[in-house]
Structure formats: C-alpha cells, structure tokens
Amino acid sequence: MTARAPHVPALATVATIARREARAALSGLGVYVATSIAMVAATWLLLIDVRALRVEGLLVPADPYRAPLDVALLVLAFFFAVSAAVSTARDRETGTLEVLFFGPVDEITYCLGKVCGLLAVYALMMPVLALSLAALSLMSGLALPGSLGASLVFSLIPAAMVLSLGLVLSIGTRRVRSAVLILGGVALILVGGSAAYSIVLLVPIENPSSPVVALRDVLATVNGVLRWVSPFAYLQRIVAEGVAIGAWRSAAIAAGFALAASGAMIVLAAQWLRWRGVQKAGE
C-alpha cells in the first residue's frame, strides 16, 4: 500500500524561505549600512552639482539626480548580490542547508526563496531611498524628476538579475569568504570593463595610429558585450538609459532580457546545487 503524503504547494515553500531570508536580512545591520552608504554617495554627487550652481554659477545637468540615483542603486544592488552569496554559502558552511532539505524543500524552491526574500528587502529599501532623495530635493532646491518612482520600481528587475548572479556564484563555493571573493572579482570585471571604456573615451587622441585608439576599440567591444551580459549594465540600461529618460521601448527590451537571464540563472543555480548536493562543506 502506498501512503498518501500531504502536499505542500511549491509557492508556499518559496514564500516560507523568502520570509525567513527577508527577516534575517532586516534583523542585521548590513542592509541599513548599505542604504546609508548609497545615500551618502548620492548626496555627495548631488552636492557637486549644487556647488557648481551656487558657487560657480554653472549650469547643472538636465537631470541632476541621474548620477546619484545610478550610484545609489548600484551600491544597493551590489550589497544584495553579496547578501545572496553570503547567505547561501553560510547555509552550506554551517550545515543548515542539509537540515532544510530534510523538509519539503527542493533546489528550485530554495533558490527562488532566497532571491524572492532578498528582492523583497530591496523593494522595502526603495521608499527609504525615495524619501531620502525627497529630503535632498527640499534642501538643495533641485526638483526631483517625475520618473523617480518608475525608476525605483523598474530597478527591481535588474536587482533580481544581480541577486541571481550572487546566488549562482555562491552555489559552487564551500565557504562564505570564497563566495564573497568570487562575487567581488566577477563584479570588478563586469563594472571595471565598462568603467575602463568610459575613462579611455576621455583620453584625447592626437594621432590616429596612437595605441589608445586600438585600446578604445578593444574596450568598445568589451563594453558592447558587457552591456548584454552584465547584470550591473542592465541596471544602467533599464533605469538611467530607459525609464529615466522616457525610452520605454528600450527599457522594456532590456527588462525582458534581464528577467529571462534572472530566470536562467536561478534554474542554473538550482541544477548546480542538485549536482553538488546539500551536504555541509567537508562532509
């Protein structure tokens, strides 16, 4: 005789893991420190424009909040990617991962729960960011862009992609430290590639046969590739180059790719976890 096992819907399992993840993130200091750093960076960038306007009488950019918002979102997204990596690697390092799998948890519900929980906390930080920017607007007299709300909402999509990257990179590691180092290295390559291209563009070219031209061409190719593969580039493409300037079509295309890539990375993470097993490191 075959016993009928009670059924727990997969979504309920995802929600339980997500709640646990969100609660753990909110009860730690990290998320508040990261949000504070994001705001300090945004304030500093905005102050550069305010100073230019008041002291030197220079014109400020059409959207003075674009760069501050970009940087604030980048800091937050990176923090949440690290959180996903640390949380997953810690589950393996401490052995809680295997105990979790004694219950009705499988690889995909686990990975989805992790991403959804941290994404929920990221979403909770968006009103905090909006209020902080509103306070800055009051103090500086620079009006907030009308697209701010939409930018913050749409930033959830690339944030999911960045989180999924953190998750997938941590599955292969045995220790928290390795997960952070690997994620840091990958982020450095992804963000550094685009940054290097931006810097090289500033170098004046006096001679067409200058090696800077060749370097610029190489970095242009690298940057072109990174724009399609780097989760951090999608943050830029969807928010700064899309929603913020009303380029909805390109924002929608990038958002579609980001969602598909997030899904693919979560499935990859689940498959990798299935292949590696859930045993504690060293067992």
Add this chain to the structure above:
Amino acid sequence: MIEIEGLTKRFGARVAVNSLSLSVRQGEIYGFLGANGAGKTTTIRMLLGILAPDAGEVRVCGRPVRRGDRDGRMLVGAVGETQHLYSDMTCGDYLMFFAALYGLHDRAGRVAEVLADVGLLDRWSDRAQDLSKGLQQKLGLARALLHDPPVLLLDEPVSGLDPHGVREVREIIVRERDRGRLVFISSHILAEIALVADRVGIMQKGHLVYSDTVAGAIEKFETLEKAFVAVTRYEGSLLDLAAE
C-alpha cells in the same frame, strides 16, 4: 514501512553502499550499525532523497523515494548527529519556521505540543544555539516530529551526549516507536542500540554483513558488541564466517 532493494552508491571509485537490501516494519526500531565510513549516513541520505542512488530502489510507506520529491519528505522526519541550528533563532522561532515549511495550520499549537513532548516547552524563547548538545538533539527530534511523520530517520542521535541526554533521547525514541512510528537509527553506540532496537543490521564497507533481531544477535553472540566485532573483523558475511 521502509523497503530497500539493491541500493548502491558510488563516490568515484569508492563504493559507499553496495547492493543493500532490507526492510523495516512500522512500529519497529531498526538499529543500523557500522563503523565510521561504513555507509550509514549515505544510506540515510538516500532514504531522504537527498542523494540519488546509482542503482537499486528505496520505498518509504510504499512510495518510491526520488531525488527532490518534496511530498515524499512529508512521510519522514530526520535528525542528524549535529543539529546545525540558525544562530538568530529561538527554539520557538526555529520550530515555527519548519512548521510553516511543512504547511501546518495551527503552528503555534503544534510547536507547543512537540516542545512539551520532548520536554523543552519552557525553552521556547531561548536561543536554540545556546542549548546544550543534548537539548539541541531534543530540539532536532521536536523538528522531526512536527509534521507527525510515520517514519523517523535518526543519524547518530545520541553521539556526544551525556548520560542524562542519552537516557532522555532514548525515552523519546521508544515512546515514538510505541506510538506506531518506524524508527531507523544509524549508530555506532552498540550498548544504546541493544537497549532500544528491535532489529539490527550491521554495515561494513558498504555491505550489510549481518541482520537479525537484537534478541537473536545476543543469543548467538552474548552481546551486540561481540556480534559486531565478530562480524566486522571478517570481510565477508556472517554465513561465510559460520562456514569458516
């Protein structure tokens, strides 16, 4: 009921479990004995569907165990040698989290019930990681009992416990057997198994080299320890040993 047929698991060239076949009835405590590395934990992981076997089949309550079968895990409560608790949770939080995972309805009521069952009701608000090893083990048992599973899989449940802890865990195990659960205990603490188990199986290098009732083993070898030593000093099965 647990039915294992021709179960085999390899890790590279090493065969951790080799053609293991056995069955355990409901309301029975089965002592699964073996030295470290004999294949006990690997077998339990396959029983849970955490590891996929290379060959053979496992059925729990008639249901084939498949890797990642979430519903199948609802039939089993498992406790490992170490509990690996979350550092930020109290005993109550910990069990409430698992009660939610198991989709239980009256979570607080059920958590209170199992905490009372294992004698930890007054520890609801204590940080789980601050408990002694014995109490952590009891908390693990409470977690395994939350969803009222017909089968309990216990991997070295009394290893490292003081005599009081051992006695308390033993009482819980026997009580759960008397309530009709099948209890499958892997251990290398023979004296403990002799006290609680109805039947035993002895593993050596992935092979089940001996299987009998505890009474039968004691009748043949005087003690379980002597049975274990006699069987495991020999590479083959007990039948070969008897022939020798």
